[in-house]
Amino acid sequence: MRTHQPKLKTQLFSCGFFRHCTRSVLSPTASHSPALPSLPSASDQPPPPPSRRPPLPDSESSSSSASQSFTQWRFPLPHSPIFTQQPSISDPPSTFSIPPPDPLPPPISASALKEILQVAELQLSSASDSDRLAALQLLERSLVPNPSLDSDCTPELMRGLIESFNIKTGSKPATKILLALCLAEGNRHVAVEAGAVGAVIESLPEMEDAAAERALASLELMCTVAEGAAEVRSHALSVPAMVTMMGRMAARGKESAISVLGVIFDSGVSSEAKSGVTAPPEEVARAVVLALQGDSSVRGRRKGARLLKTLQEQQADEFSTAAL
Structure with missing residues (x-):
């Protein structure tokens, strides 16, 4: 028999704070590339060329690409490139090549x-x-x-x-x-x-x-x-569990928790279908903002921004209903 948790205590905060949180997620700080150095004169002795090292995999971009489709979910094999020892900085670039990963077994x-x-x-x-x-x-x-x-x-x-x-x-x-x-x-x-x-x-x-x-x-x-x-x-524990997971998990797990919350607070679903939701939108929005300030994938930040917009609209509807 399923037990239901008591309703969470509502802690309202102003619409101005809510809009500030939403803008902080929707408008990330732009970075500026440093100015290129000037070319040396003909009399200057050029410095020796630095040794090249192949770039390491970008964890955020790989997380984003891996989450494009669940059918691409794979567990790393022992001989895949991420487990291969990287070359020393003195290795010449022309002699380094990444071996192809071991092929997956046939279905x-x-x-x-x-x-x-x-x-x-x-x-x-x-x-x-x-x-x-x-x-x-x-x-x-x-x-x-x-x-x-x-x-x-x-x-x-x-x-x-x-x-x-x-x-x-x-x-x-x-x-x-x-x-x-x-x-x-x-x-x-x-x-x-x-x-x-x-x-x-x-x-x-x-x-x-x-x-x-x-x-x-x-x-x-x-x-x-x-x-x-x-x-x-x-389910009475859906929202509390997803809020907890957002604060605890790394980028991919956080993205999945945000996706589930997006399903729970879907604006296209009637209020009767959300009868098990006990957390008010403003508390969930605050948790989403805090979660997005940590490690998040690009996909996760986009989903979080959409979820914040949905929660803002639902909060505005609740205020309008209460004012009538």
Whole structure:
């Protein structure tokens, strides 16, 4: 039986502060390039050319590009370039080349995947934690390296996967498998019907950051189906959990939490559909502003700006209604 948290205490602040917070996110400070140095005269001795070093990967741009599509979600392989030792500064540029990453394994055939899912379903229904952990390891090896968009997950397997969140050391592989399964739209419906939305929201505070990041990405995918979005809006812990995750997570996890809040406070949804929302817009807006002052991806900042605009409009509507 789902328990509902008491309503959060409303702490209103002025519209002027709200507009100031919105402008601070919508108008980032522009940077100016330094002036180029003047060319030396012919009599000057030119300095020796600096040794070139290949640029390191840009973490923010890679995070932004990786979040362009969930189908590009990949876990780094041991021999990928990010794990390759960088050359010394004395290496000549012409002799350095980045080796290509190891190719991903080919997708498992439909018949083999069906058998794997059936075996895992039986093991997940066992009362033994060792059997259930063995099922998680089997699914992790089969689905995570190269997720299949055609995998059909049964409700029984999904329920067993969700129950694995409560097993010690089970949440880490379970979140990987849930994300891999939710890449297929059909499995998102199965996940919502099996109670994955509530399980993810209630388990987030106990998860490590890596597992929580994958769980938030799965929740964002489940919000793309109508019943998933409705389930998120009706859960009493949705807003408090997303606000907590915004302040705790790094760029990608923060972006997913903001996306879920955008679904909850969607202006196109009727007030009856938001009956489970207990946090007032102004408090959520303050949390979004504070979150965007830290590490955020470009995509996350755009989503945050849109969410702040929506919250501002809803706050204005509430003031207009109260004045009547």
